[in-house]
Amino acid sequence: MIKPTANTTLRKIPVVLITGFLGSGKTTLLNRLLTDGVKTAVVINEFGAEPVDQDLLQRQDAPLTVLSGGCLCCQVKGALAPTLKNLRMAWDGAQDKPFARVVIETSGIASPEPILDTLLRERWLAGRYRLQAVLATLAIPTAGEHLDRFPEAAAQVAWADRLLLTHADLATAGQQAELAQRLSTLAPATPTLTLQPGADLPEWILDFDAPLLRRLPDQTPISHEFRSLSLIFSAAPAWPQLESILSSLLANHPELLRIKGVVYVAGRTEPLAIQSAGPRLYPPAVLQTRDGDDGCGRLVFITSGDVGALAAELAETFDSGARIYR
Numbered sequence: 001m002i003k004p005t006a007n008t009t010l011r012k013i014p015v016v017l018i019t020g021f022l023g024s025g026k027t028t029l030l031n032r033l034l035t036d037g038v039k040t041a042v043v044i045n046e047f048g049a050e051p052v053d054q055d056l057l058q059r060q061d062a063p064l065t066v067l068s069g070g071c072l073c074c075q076v077k078g079a080l081a082p083t084l085k086n087l088r089m090a091w092d093g094a095q096d097k098p099f100a101r102v103v104i105e106t107s108g109i110a111s112p113e114p115i116l117d118t119l120l121r122e123r124w125l126a127g128r129y130r131l132q133a134v135l136a137t138l139a140i141p142t143a144g145e146h147l148d149r150f151p152e153a154a155a156q157v158a159w160a161d162r163l164l165l166t167h168a169d170l171a172t173a174g175q176q177a178e179l180a181q182r183l184s185t186l187a188p189a190t191p192t193l194t195l196q197p198g199a200d201l202p203e204w205i206l207d208f209d210a211p212l213l214r215r216l217p218d219q220t221p222i223s224h225e226f227r228s229l230s231l232i233f234s235a236a237p238a239w240p241q242l243e244s245i246l247s248s249l250l251a252n253h254p255e256l257l258r259i260k261g262v263v264y265v266a267g268r269t270e271p272l273a274i275q276s277a278g279p280r281l282y283p284p285a286v287l288q289t290r291d292g293d294d295g296c297g298r299l300v301f302i303t304s305g306d307v308g309a310l311a312a313e314l315a316e317t318f319d320s321g322a323r324i325y326r
Ligand SMILES: Nc1nc2c(ncn2[C@@H]2O[C@H](COP(=O)(O)OP(=O)(O)OP(=O)(O)O)[C@@H](O)[C@H]2O)c(=O)[nH]1
Pocket: 020, 021, 022, 023, 024, 025, 026, 027, 028, 029, 053, 107, 108, 109, 137, 166, 167, 168, 169, 170, 195, 196, 197, 258, 260, 275, 277, 282
């Protein structure tokens, strides 16, 4: 008689990778995904040394890991495997499973290949995780310029299973048509959806009937031209002054691609989320005060190429009102 053997097949936890260029709407998409009721462990990678995205996440009742200070595709690539191993070991050891999927939000300048390389080629991980989908966000008004200037943006489109077009409310008909034309050659077979702010996400975004055929990454070394610096406020600035300083920096520094941060301003207790993408400074969003808030505002600036001129101007403008870290 053949003895029954224990079922040694490991259950693979699905992983969703969210990619997309700086400010294209990855965290916004993540916030929307987190409302679908699936318990989710989140791994966020931020290029700047001062992590900000965790404060912009609306709800999170499962594990959250922030890998900051570099890109998952290069400087902090080595941190992904141990993070996923720790999450899996905690999952294996728990009676009540702490999460049912993992979502990784990459930094806006990460190329997805090295991350996929870790997920698909690392034997221990490949046996315990299943790549469910690569979702790429593209901001319609700026996507054309980013695809022209940055190979990372083109790689994000090339590796995507779903392309999610954002900022449609700010895009002209010409920008929409131009991007549609561009994508018809860059990614003709990739299902594409224009996300309307506030609308529900359709289920098909994560619904894959057949296993996807995936190319294995070619392991080309990445060399980024991007730099970042962080500004930590020592005192709460007045919002009108700060707004005018940031607007003038955006107008005068074409190398400045992104500003984001959480700032406490004079006269209000709740912090404000400050964001710019491309030349546009968004209206600040009021955040809830959280336990453990240190009351220190911080902004991260990401540039393409040298950050020296921007650092010098920030030092002169804020003087003793803020500290600058590169
Ligand atoms: N008007 C408009 N604003 C949007 C839309 N999607 C996102 N935003 C705003 O764009 C800014 C950047 O969005 P995020 O979701 O933080 O972008 P991100 O890709 O996570 O940014 P990084 O992680 O820094 O690369 C935020 O102020 C969002 O509220 C959209 O469809 N329309």
